[in-house]
Amino acid sequence: MTSQAISPTRQVVGRLVKNPSVMIGGILVALIVIMAIFAPLLGTIDPNQTSTSTRLKPPGYEGVMKIYTEEGRVKIPVTYHMGSDDLGRDIYSRVVYGARTSLIIGLSVAAISITLGMTIGLIAGYFRMLDAIIMRVMDGLMAIPAILLAFALVAALNAGLLSVIIAIVVPEVPRVVRLVRSIVLSIREEPYVEAAITAGTRIPTLLMRHILPNTIAPLIVQGTFIVASAIIVEAILSFLGLGVPAAETPTWGNIIGKARENFQVHPHQIFYPSIFLAITVLSVNMLGDGLRDTLDPRFAKRV
Amino acid sequence: MRENVLEVKNLTVALPKDGDRAHAIEDISLSVAKGEIVCVVGESGSGKSVTASAVMGLLPAALKPVQGETWVGDENTLASSKSRLREMRGTQMAMIFQEPMTALNPVAKVGDQIAEMLEIHTQLSASERRKRAIEIMDMVHLPDPEKMVDAYPHQLSGGQRQRIMIAIALVLDPALLIADEPTTALDVTTQAQILTLIKEMQERRGTGVLFITHDFGVVAEIADRIIVMQHGRVIEHGTRDEVLLNPKEPYTQMLMKSVPSMSPPERAPVTGEEAITTKSLVKQYGSKGFFGGGRVVLAANDVNLHVRKGETLGIVGESGSGKSTVARCIARLIDPTSGSITLQNTEIATLPESKLRPLRSKVQIVFQDPYRSLNPRRTIGQSLIEAPMNFGMDKGSALSKARELMQLVGLQGDALERFPHQFSGGQRQRICIARALMVEPEVLIADEAVSALDVSVQAQVLELLDDIRARYNLAMLFITHDLRVAAQICDRLIVMQKGVVVEQGPTAEVYANPAHEYTRLLLEAAPGKNVEFGSGAMAQMA
Numbered sequence: 001m002t003s004q005a006i007s008p009t010r011q012v013v014g015r016l017v018k019n020p021s022v023m024i025g026g027i028l029v030a031l032i033v034i035m036a037i038f039a040p041l042l043g044t045i046d047p048n049q050t051s052t053s054t055r056l057k058p059p060g061y062e063g064v065m066k067i068y069t070e071e072g073r074v075k076i077p078v079t080y081h082m083g084s085d086d087l088g089r090d091i092y093s094r095v096v097y098g099a100r101t102s103l104i105i106g107l108s109v110a111a112i113s114i115t116l117g118m119t120i121g122l123i124a125g126y127f128r129m130l131d132a133i134i135m136r137v138m139d140g141l142m143a144i145p146a147i148l149l150a151f152a153l154v155a156a157l158n159a160g161l162l163s164v165i166i167a168i169v170v171p172e173v174p175r176v177v178r179l180v181r182s183i184v185l186s187i188r189e190e191p192y193v194e195a196a197i198t199a200g201t202r203i204p205t206l207l208m209r210h211i212l213p214n215t216i217a218p219l220i221v222q223g224t225f226i227v228a229s230a231i232i233v234e235a236i237l238s239f240l241g242l243g244v245p246a247a248e249t250p251t252w253g254n255i256i257g258k259a260r261e262n263f264q265v266h267p268h269q270i271f272y273p274s275i276f277l278a279i280t281v282l283s284v285n286m287l288g289d290g291l292r293d294t295l296d297p298r299f300a301k302r303v
Numbered sequence: 304m305r306e307n308v309l310e311v312k313n314l315t316v317a318l319p320k321d322g323d324r325a326h327a328i329e330d331i332s333l334s335v336a337k338g339e340i341v342c343v344v345g346e347s348g349s350g351k352s353v354t355a356s357a358v359m360g361l362l363p364a365a366l367k368p369v370q371g372e373t374w375v376g377d378e379n380t381l382a383s384s385k386s387r388l389r390e391m392r393g394t395q396m397a398m399i400f401q402e403p404m405t406a407l408n409p410v411a412k413v414g415d416q417i418a419e420m421l422e423i424h425t426q427l428s429a430s431e432r433r434k435r436a437i438e439i440m441d442m443v444h445l446p447d448p449e450k451m452v453d454a455y456p457h458q459l460s461g462g463q464r465q466r467i468m469i470a471i472a473l474v475l476d477p478a479l480l481i482a483d484e485p486t487t488a489l490d491v492t493t494q495a496q497i498l499t500l501i502k503e504m505q506e507r508r509g510t511g512v513l514f515i516t517h518d519f520g521v522v523a524e525i526a527d528r529i530i531v532m533q534h535g536r537v538i539e540h541g542t543r544d545e546v547l548l549n550p551k552e553p554y555t556q557m558l559m560k561s562v563p564s565m566s567p568p569e570r571a572p573v574t575g576e577e578a579i580t581t582k583s584l585v586k587q588y589g590s591k592g593f594f595g596g597g598r599v600v601l602a603a604n605d606v607n608l609h610v611r612k613g614e615t616l617g618i619v620g621e622s623g624s625g626k627s628t629v630a631r632c633i634a635r636l637i638d639p640t641s642g643s644i645t646l647q648n649t650e651i652a653t654l655p656e657s658k659l660r661p662l663r664s665k666v667q668i669v670f671q672d673p674y675r676s677l678n679p680r681r682t683i684g685q686s687l688i689e690a691p692m693n694f695g696m697d698k699g700s701a702l703s704k705a706r707e708l709m710q711l712v713g714l715q716g717d718a719l720e721r722f723p724h725q726f727s728g729g730q731r732q733r734i735c736i737a738r739a740l741m742v743e744p745e746v747l748i749a750d751e752a753v754s755a756l757d758v759s760v761q762a763q764v765l766e767l768l769d770d771i772r773a774r775y776n777l778a779m780l781f782i783t784h785d786l787r788v789a790a791q792i793c794d795r796l797i798v799m800q801k802g803v804v805v806e807q808g809p810t811a812e813v814y815a816n817p818a819h820e821y822t823r824l825l826l827e828a829a830p831g832k833n834v835e836f837g838s839g840a841m842a843q844m845a
Contacts, residue, residue, distance in 0.1 A: 007722060008679055191670035192678045192686075194636050195738065199690030200663040213680050 012217075015294045022294065025286030032280050036099040044093035045078060047250045051088030059083040059268050082272045085255075086262060094250035095273050101244060101251040102231045102280065105161070109168045109230035110223045116169070117176025118215060122207055124177060125184025135181070138174035146171050146233050150242045164243050168230045179222055180215050187214045217295035224288030228281045235277055252277045307374075308478040308511035309335040309358065309396075314371030314381075316353055316362065327353045327366055328535040335479065335511040340502070342514045342522045342543075345532035346558075346757035347728075351515045354532075355481045357381070358513070359398055360388040375479055393420050397472035401484040403464035407456040413467045414440070414452030420474050439470045443500060462493035466500065473504055480505070481513045486521060490621035491784065495828035498524050519562045519758065520787065523547055523831030531555050547836055559837025561762035563787040565829060567810040570794050575612035577645075578778035579633060579666070579746045582607055584642035584652075586628050602628040604802040606642070610746065610778040615769075617781045617793030617810065619825070625802035626782045630748045633780065634668045635659060647745065664694050667739035671751035673731035677723040683709075683734055684719030690742045701741070708737040712767060729760035736767060740775070747772070748780045753788060765792055786829045790814060798822045 016022050035042065045065070054063040061080045065088070066073055082091040124134040150167035157163050187193060193210050201209070237243035238253025239260075246254040252273040259269030314331040318324060328350035335341045343351045356362045358373045360380050372379045375396050380388060392398075400406045408416060417439060418432040427435065433452065440448035443466045456464055465485060472480055482501065486494040502525060505512050516522060522529060522543070529546040531539040531554070539552045550556045584606040589599050603625040610616045618626040632639045635651060644652040646665055654662070667690075670676045677686055687708070688701035696704075706716040712733040723731060732752065739747055749768060753761045769792055772779045783789050789796060789810070796813045798806040798821065806819040817823045826832070 008724065191672060191676040194634075195668065195670070195676060195735070196678075196689065197636060198634055198663055198666065198668055199738075199742070200660050200693040201689060202660075202693075209681075210678055 012295065016291070019290045019294050021286045022290030025283045025288075025290055028279065028283030029287055032099055032276075032283070033103060035096060036103050039096045039100060042096055044096050045076070045090055047089060047093040047097040048247070049089060051078075051084070053088070054078070054080070054084050055088040056086055056262065056266055057084045057088075058266075059272075083266065083268050085258060085269055091255065091269060091272060094255050095252070095276055098250045098252045098255055098273060099276065099280070101161070101249055102234060102253075102277070105165060105168070105234045105251075106227040106231045106284070108165055109172060110226040112165070113169045113172040113176055113226055114219055114223055117173045118180050118212075118219065120173070121177040121180025121215075122184055122212065125181040126188060126203070126207060126211070131181075134177070138177050141170055142174040144171055147237065147240070147242070150237050154242050159242060159245055161244055161249075164234055164237055167237065168233050172226055172230070176219070176222060176226075179218060183215050183218060184211055187211050217291075221288055221292040221295060224284055224291060228284040228288065231277070231281055231284070307334040307336050308376060309333075309513060310372075310374040311354070311358065312372045312374070314354065314357060314373060315369050316350075316357055317367050317369045319365045324534065326369075326535055328357075328532075331371070331532075331535075331537055333530050333537065333540070335513050337478065337511055338505060338509040339527045340505055340512040340514055340525055341528045341530060342516060342526035343530045343532060344516060344519065344522055346517060346759065348534075349532040350535035351532055352483055353535075355398065355483050355513065355515055358479075359392065359396060359481060360385075361398075390424070393472075393477065394424050394475045395477050396479040396481065397475075397477045398481040398483065399465070399468045399472050399485045401487050403461060403468050403488070404456065406468055407464060409456050412453050412455060413459065414454075417452075417467070417471050417474055420471055424475055435474065436470075439474045440467070443467075443470045443473075443504070445470075460493075461489055462496060465489065465493075465497050469497075469500060469504065473508065473510070476508060476510075478511060479513065480510050481515070483515045484517070485514075487516070487518070491786070491830075492621065492824055492828040494521070494830065495524075498830065501525065517757065518830065519547070519558070519836055520830030520832070520834075523834040523836075531558070547834060550837060556837060558759060561759045562836040563762070563765070563785075563791040564835060565787055565790055565814070565832050567790040567793075567814050569811065570809070572809065573611045573614035573794055575614065575776070577609045578612050578647065579780075580609040580643075580645040581629070581633065582643045582645075584629065584632060584644065585640045586625075586632055586637065587640040601802045603632065603639075606799075606802075606804055608797055608804070608807075610780055612745070612778050613772065613776045614794050615772060615779040615781050615792055617783060617789040617796045618799060619783060619786060619789050619796060620799035621784060621825075623801070624799040626784075626799050627750055628802070629799075630668070630750050630780060630782050633746070634666050634748055635663075636668075661694075664690065664742035665744055666746045666748065667742065667744040668748040668750060669732070669735050669739050669752040671754050673728045673735060673755060674723075676735045677731060677738075679723055682720055682722055683726075686723075686734075687719065687738050687741055690738070694742060704741060705737070708740055709734075711740075711771070712737045713763075727760075729756055729764060732756060732760075732764050733767065736764075736771065740771065743775070744777065746778045746780065748782070750782045751784070752781075754783065754785060761788070768792065786825060798825070 051065040053066055057063060057080050059082050061083060063078055065076045065078045067076060078090060080090055082095060085091055120134060124131045146167050149170055153163040153167050188211065196206055196210050234243055234251065235253030238251045239257040241257060243253055244251050246258055255273040256270055263270055311331055311333045315329050316327045318327045331354055343354065345351050353366065357368055358380060368381055373381050414433065414436045417436040421427050421432040421435055437448045437452050440452060445451055445463060445466050486497050489497060501512065504510060514525060526543045528542055529540065530537055531546060533554055539546060539550060539555045546555060550559050584603055586603040587599055587601050606629050618629060620626045631637045633644055639652050642652060643650055646662060649662065651659060651662060684702065684705060687705040688698060691701040692698060705719055709716050709718055714730060714733055753764050756764060781793055793810045796807060796810050797804050800821045806813060806822045813822060817826055
């Protein structure tokens with residue numbers, strides 16, 4: 001027994017810093033986030049700016065973009081670090097700005113599905129009466145593939161950020177519900193929860209104070225995997241033309257989708273966004289694996 | 304050829320750097336002769352299991368033997384190669400474990416698991432292996448081995464599974480059997496049978512047995528010689544009678560004094576008013592399906608009991624007897640199926656949660672597992688003031704009350720700022736008792752509250768419980784499977800079997816003249832029942 005009060009939370013933070021995959025994954029993710037936030041400062045131009053004179057140029061091409069504004073024709077010298085696409089847009093700028101869409105979708109899908117899933121999971125796990133009904137609905141939702149749902153939403157609403165997010169969230173929620181429910185089912189049998197019941201603690205307090213904190217660590221882990229899978233699904237949807245339209249916002253998926261048409265002649269157009277997509281998903285997954293190893297007691301090292 | 308089947312010489316095993324001491328075991332020397340049972344006893348963390356694992360070559364990677372020799376027959380297992388150790392396990396040395404369910408493979412037939420040993424170590428054909436398996440199952444007194452050889456572990460009872468484990472261990476006739484708490488997970492009547500079996504095997508086959516246990520009753524039943532360990536060192540060794548009756552070292556003397564006696568002291572009957580009463584209490588699990596299918600279990604069936612103020616009522620019985628079900632019904636952690644529970648003239652069996660909540664402070668409970676009874680994320684202070692603040696006390700007074708109660712249970716006031724993991728099991732149990740007292744209950748339920756504690760700590764917590772029962776005039780419902788503990792703390796006893804109360808009466812009377820067959824069986828099975836530990840006198844041995 002040590003003389004100082006060491007909170008369990010602080011011990012966990014100490015272990016996280018020591019884990020190499022948390023550190024490497026975390027640093028890479030941080031770099032990508034910084035890149036997305038500071039996109040305008042990284043030597044980029046407007047990612048949607050077309051230029052007929054500099055179409056389909058190879059990486060490193062230095063050209064002049066001719067832009068027609070209200071004041072007349074303006075010439076801007078541009079270095080196409082990653083070449084240009086079939087409309088003369090700078091692929092480098094599109095890839096850097098594309099990180100924004102991927103991260104926004106990844107993070108918001110994770111945030112929404114965890115918030116919804118946690119609430120529903122707590123209710124399903126604690127109230128036995130509702131459990132069977134909620135879980136059958138969740139089973140039903142899980143049967144809907146994200147891609148099919150995206151088709152339906154794009155048909156009903158229109159292609160855009162919101163439909164993409166909804167399409168990915170819907171099949172993701174039941175997975176979170178199952179996770180939270182299983183934790184609640186086991187924690188509610190813990191003697192300290194029963195002690196809180198005999199202490200006259202009301203159900204909302206009981207859930208928030210004694211049961212919910214046990215779901216945080218697994219949910220952080222699950223959250224990182226949701227981010228990674230949402231980024232991939234978004235890329236798939238955009239590739240198929242069901243995601244965010246390429247004319248409005250560049251995303252890695254729609255850059256790849258567009259580049260597919262010129263793949264045999266200009267393979268670099270696919271190469272760069274794919275590399276960024278792969279590194280992002282890999283680093284998020286590394287972070288998630290590392291977090292699981294440190295936070296999940298089933299993977300805890302035994303002495 | 305060495306004379307002893309096992310000789311451990313100056314064995315030292317290092318702990319990893321961040322451990323709480325430098326060595327798991329230090330300079331251990333012991334020996335087991337042919338046909339001898341040597342008991343290694345000690346409290347948790349004393350290094351008994353590490354010693355056994357070192358001999359078997361089963362130490363976890365983090366633990367490194369740094370010095371010493373472990374001779375099994377003519378071979379030093381510490382110096383043996385992995386493949387040689389594999390050959391020796393089963394043929395020269397074998398081990399049985401505490402938990403017979405997890406030690407057996409649930410998806411393989413028990414006969415095949417016995418035959419596997421023969422398949423690895425002998426040239427016998429499949430039909431011969433099966434024949435040998437049936438023979439050894441017969442030898443460990445399993446009923447109808449011809450049929451049981453094709454059973455799966457889940458079809459067997461705990462005692463039968465442990466018999467299978469013993470059969471696996473002994474099928475190749477090893478000279479040394481290491482038994483690591485083999486009866487701890489078993490009920491007392493089953494435990495008695497397994498102990499008899501181990502003794503019989505050792506006598507018939509001349510096997511040397513290293514028997515690891517924390518239970519001095521078991522030691523008294525089975526040991527030829529005893530080795531007492533503490534903090535990784537051998538404190539005392541000697542024959543059974545020397546150590547149990549006339550221990551020399553102060554630590555052993557203290558341990559022997561802590562073992563509760565089987566003979567209940569005289570207690571004056573308590574005549575206060577009834578604090579809690581149950582009438583025809585029934586708890587049924589499962590229900591008949593729509594077509595009459597489904598299985599119904601009556602966990603508690605027609606239980607009538609009352610506890611008076613200032614009285615301790617014990618409920619004893621084996622696992623599955625329904626004793627905890629009764630306790631949890633009274634605390635309303637589960638809803639009784641029918642019957643009544645009266646708490647000071649209020650019927651609480653059917654009260655809805657909203658009406659029940661104000662009454663919850665009257666009944667408090669202390670659980671078995673001190674490691675799971677406190678929320679690991681909240682400080683002791685936060686855990687203690689939760690209940691009184693739910694019942695309307697302000698934070699300041701709740702905290703000062705918590706500080707007072709910490710003193711009462713023998714802990715410092717500054718413990719309130721710490722987290723549960725910074726305390727030992729015994730300290731945590733004291734904290735749980737303090738938490739129960741925070742709301743000034745009328746009824747305190749102790750559900751196996753001392754069962755997970757080491758014997759010396761157990762004695763202190765029992766004393767504390769008895770002390771607060773008297774100080775606050777509490778009605779205490781004490782649930783235990785341990786007849787020694789029950790003898791010492793209970794005024795009256797209820798004996799339960801399969802959900803039914805089979806006997807009740809004043810403790811001394813039940814122990815002296817058990818009326819029911821099952822009570823007699825329980826008392827008969829209690830290990831070491833005739834030994835007065837540390838008494839100095841040569842008590843009569845069974």
